[in-house]
Amino acid sequence: MITGHLLSAADLSKDEALNLLSTAKELAAITDGPNKKLPTLRGKTVVNLFFEDSTRTRISFETAAKRLSADVINFSAKGSSVSKGESLKDTAQTLQAMGADAVVIRHGSSGAAKRLADTQWIQAAIINAGDGTHEHPTQALLDAFTIKQHLRNDKSDLTGIRVLIVGDILHSRVARSNVLLLTKLGAQVVLVAPPTLLPVGVGDWPVEISYDLDSQIEKCDVVMMLRIQLERMADSFFPTEREYSRRYGLNSARLAKLSKSAIVMHPGPMNRGLEISADSADDLKSVIIDQVKNGVAVRMAVLYELLGGAQIGESK
Amino acid sequence: MSILLSSSDIDRAIKRISHEILEHNQGITNLVLMGIPTRGAYLADRISAFITEIEGPVATGVLDITLHRDDLRLRPPKPLLPTKLPPGGIEGKDLVLVDDVLFSGRTIRAALDAIGELGRPRSVQLAVLVDRGHRELPIRADYVGKNIPTSKSESVKVHLSEYDNEDLVELIK
Numbered sequence: 001m002i003t004g005h006l007l008s009a010a011d012l013s014k015d016e017a018l019n020l021l022s023t024a025k026e027l028a029a030i031t032d033g034p035n036k037k038l039p040t041l042r043g044k045t046v047v048n049l050f051f052e053d054s055t056r057t058r059i060s061f062e063t064a065a066k067r068l069s070a071d072v073i074n075f076s077a078k079g080s081s082v083s084k085g086e087s088l089k090d091t092a093q094t095l096q097a098m099g100a101d102a103v104v105i106r107h108g109s110s111g112a113a114k115r116l117a118d119t120q121w122i123q124a125a126i127i128n129a130g131d132g133t134h135e136h137p138t139q140a141l142l143d144a145f146t147i148k149q150h151l152r153n154d155k156s157d158l159t160g161i162r163v164l165i166v167g168d169i170l171h172s173r174v175a176r177s178n179v180l181l182l183t184k185l186g187a188q189v190v191l192v193a194p195p196t197l198l199p200v201g202v203g204d205w206p207v208e209i210s211y212d213l214d215s216q217i218e219k220c221d222v223v224m225m226l227r228i229q230l231e232r233m234a235d236s237f238f239p240t241e242r243e244y245s246r247r248y249g250l251n252s253a254r255l256a257k258l259s260k261s262a263i264v265m266h267p268g269p270m271n272r273g274l275e276i277s278a279d280s281a282d283d284l285k286s287v288i289i290d291q292v293k294n295g296v297a298v299r300m301a302v303l304y305e306l307l308g309g310a311q312i313g314e315s316k
Numbered sequence: 317m318s319i320l321l322s323s324s325d326i327d328r329a330i331k332r333i334s335h336e337i338l339e340h341n342q343g344i345t346n347l348v349l350m351g352i353p354t355r356g357a358y359l360a361d362r363i364s365a366f367i368t369e370i371e372g373p374v375a376t377g378v379l380d381i382t383l384h385r386d387d388l389r390l391r392p393p394k395p396l397l398p399t400k401l402p403p404g405g406i407e408g409k410d411l412v413l414v415d416d417v418l419f420s421g422r423t424i425r426a427a428l429d430a431i432g433e434l435g436r437p438r439s440v441q442l443a444v445l446v447d448r449g450h451r452e453l454p455i456r457a458d459y460v461g462k463n464i465p466t467s468k469s470e471s472v473k474v475h476l477s478e479y480d481n482e483d484l485v486e487l488i489k
Contacts, residue, residue, distance in 0.1 A: 001392065001393055001394075001395065003392075019395050022395065022396070023395055023396045026380065026396040026397070026398060026399065027396065029398075029399065030383075030399070030433070033433065033434060034433075034434075034435065035432075035433045035434075038383050038384075038433070039383070039384065039429070040383045040384075040388065304383075304393060304396075305393050308383075308388060308393040309388060309389070309391055309392040309393030309394070
């Protein structure tokens with residue numbers, strides 16, 4: 001079981017991750033039933049502290065918390081005192097004063113979640129929902145859950161599964177968390193990107209690296225397309241969008257080369273026609289909607305493990 | 317430490333409970349057994365196997381109650397165990413909950429809440445291998461393997477071969 005905070009996929013041991021995924025599976029089964037609501041976190045308050053825009057992650061955390069009967073407070077930087085210049089510290093202390101039990105934070109700066117967890121500004125459990133270009137651990141967990149659901153039975157880990165992560169690795173917190181978690185679970189990860197979109201020091205990661213999607217596409221079990229983050233593309237990382245799309249985009253020709261059981265993933269939001277063509281996104285091999293659905297169950301499991309039992313210093 | 321039930325005692329108790337369940341519910345047509353993990357689930361399987369021998373197959377499932385416990389806040393969180401609904405569900409059925417030891421009654425209260433999430437059975441009955449007394453809630457068992465008066469400081473430990481490699485009920489002082 002995980003305790004304290006969830007800041008990085010690296011914080012999880014292999015057993016903790018597998019336990020969490022099996023708990024998520026049970027929660028998914030319960031919420032498929034007639035009554036989706038459980039009393040488990042009644043009286044707890046979860047704050048969604050979002051300094052960056054998000055649809056999926058915020059709604060997913062909100063749904064997860066509400067299904068466990070927690071109260072949810074949504075905070076977005078737009079329309080709050082942050083736009084008047086309030087600091088992270090003051091915002092955190094405000095939330096502490098209001099009695100938040102967990103804070104789900106998305107922030108544009110790498111390390112923001114760790115900053116909240118390490119200081120005494122707030123006592124709540126901190127869950128990293130994406131910090132800059134650093135990490136997004138619950139996305140990695142839901143991706144592992146989805147891969148397991150489609151390609152592996154109950155008990156086993158992901159040994160023998162070959163995962164291509166394609167696109168902007170440099171700016172992608174999803175890629176970082178996925179590399180950490182999927183390799184820990186035994187999967188073989190291949191990063192496919194133009195050299196300009198690979199981070200410095202990637203040679204030390206426990207992954208293979210390729211600059212050529214076509215040479216890799218036939219021999220993988222999972223192809224995970226990353227979003228080209230147009231908001232972070234001010235420097236010229238590739239000549240034109242069209243050239244990127246032709247060399248690194250998933251289109252119907254490449255889709256046809258995938259093995260029969262392979263699945264297509266995307267963390268969303270998609271740029272249809274750029275990194276993934278519309279027909280690939282809507283193909284039967286695409287599990288993108290499953291990823292969204294599984295996100296709720298995985299986040300319920302995280303909230304349950306962090307808030308469900310006795311907290312540190314609150315024993316009987 | 318003393319032995320309260322031997323392997324053959326457990327066997328006889330399970331057979332008697334099975335007969336009582338059949339007698340009370342007049343057969344297996346509307347019957348569903350739900351075991352509470354860990355050991356209650358194995359007991360439910362044993363009762364189910366014996367009833368299958370004498371009257372035919374009976375719907376059997378597993379009910380995890382972790383999320384409904386009222387002492388959830390007092391202990392570290394536990395991983396969830398699987399809940400398995402029998403194919404016909406529990407709606408309108410006569411449901412027999414099966415657990416190993418009946419003590420405070422809090423587990424059963426949680427189980428009743430968990431059942432409420434899954435559907436509305438026509439009736440809910442309770443079968444336990446050992447009733448050791450000291451109820452904290454107005455709950456009683458319909459079928460009891462053995463009533464064992466205990467002191468609150470003692471504990472009753474059920475071993476089942478499926479999980480503990482032997483069949484035994486012991487009293488630990």
